[in-house]
Amino acid sequence: MTEHDQSLETLQDIKRMMERSSRFISLSGLSGISAGICALIGAWLAYPYVFGCRPLFIDIHKDFHPGIEVLFNTWLFWIAAGTFFAALITAFIFTYLKSKKEGIPIWGKTAKRLLFNVSIPLIVGGIFLLKLLQFGTFGLVAPGCLLFYGLALINASKYTLDEIRYLGYCQIIVGLINLLFVGYGLYFWALGFGVLHILYGTYMWYKYERSE
Numbered sequence: 001m002t003e004h005d006q007s008l009e010t011l012q013d014i015k016r017m018m019e020r021s022s023r024f025i026s027l028s029g030l031s032g033i034s035a036g037i038c039a040l041i042g043a044w045l046a047y048p049y050v051f052g053c054r055p056l057f058i059d060i061h062k063d064f065h066p067g068i069e070v071l072f073n074t075w076l077f078w079i080a081a082g083t084f085f086a087a088l089i090t091a092f093i094f095t096y097l098k099s100k101k102e103g104i105p106i107w108g109k110t111a112k113r114l115l116f117n118v119s120i121p122l123i124v125g126g127i128f129l130l131k132l133l134q135f136g137t138f139g140l141v142a143p144g145c146l147l148f149y150g151l152a153l154i155n156a157s158k159y160t161l162d163e164i165r166y167l168g169y170c171q172i173i174v175g176l177i178n179l180l181f182v183g184y185g186l187y188f189w190a191l192g193f194g195v196l197h198i199l200y201g202t203y204m205w206y207k208y209e210r211s212e
Helices: 003-022 029-050 068-073 075-102 109-134 138-159 163-178 182-209
Strands: none
Touching: 029 075, 029 182, 109 138, 138 163, 138 182, 163 182
C-alpha cells in the first residue's frame, strides 16, 4: 500500500468517526419493515369500521357531548393507538439490537437531538389533527398524518441517515395526493405508513446490514 493510499484510508476512517459522532446511524432496516407491517395490519383491522361494515362506536348506547372525548368510544382510536405502540416497540427492539451489535449507545446526545427534532412536527401535527377530529373533519386526518410525519422525518434527517429525508419527501407526496382523494384516506395511510416503510426498510437492510 502506497503512502497516498494510506492517507486516503486514514481520511476515510476520520470521516466515518465524525459521522458516527454526529449522526444516529443505528436505525435498523428491520425497524422500518416491522413498522410497515404493523401499519398494514392496523389498516386491515380498521377497514370494516371505516367503511361501515361494523359499528364505529364501542358503546353505541352511551351518550357523548360533541368533543374530543367521543374518540375514546371508537374502535378506530384504539386500533390506531395499538398500531402506533406496536410499531414503536418493534422499531425500538430492532434499533436497540443493531446499536448493541455496533457498540454504539442508543441514548446519546445525537439520539436526543434526533428525538427532539422529530417530536416538534409530530406534537404540533397531533394537536392540529385532534382539533380536526373535534370539529368532525375526519377526511383530512389521514393526509394530515402523512404530511406532518413527512415533515418530522425531513426535520430530523440531518441527525441520522440521509435516506430518512427521502422517505419524508415520499410521505409528503402521498399526503398531498391524498388531499385530492379525501375519501380514500385509509388506502393512502396504508401506502404511506405501510408500503413505503417496508420498501424503505428493505432498502436500508440491503444497503447497510446485509453484509453484516
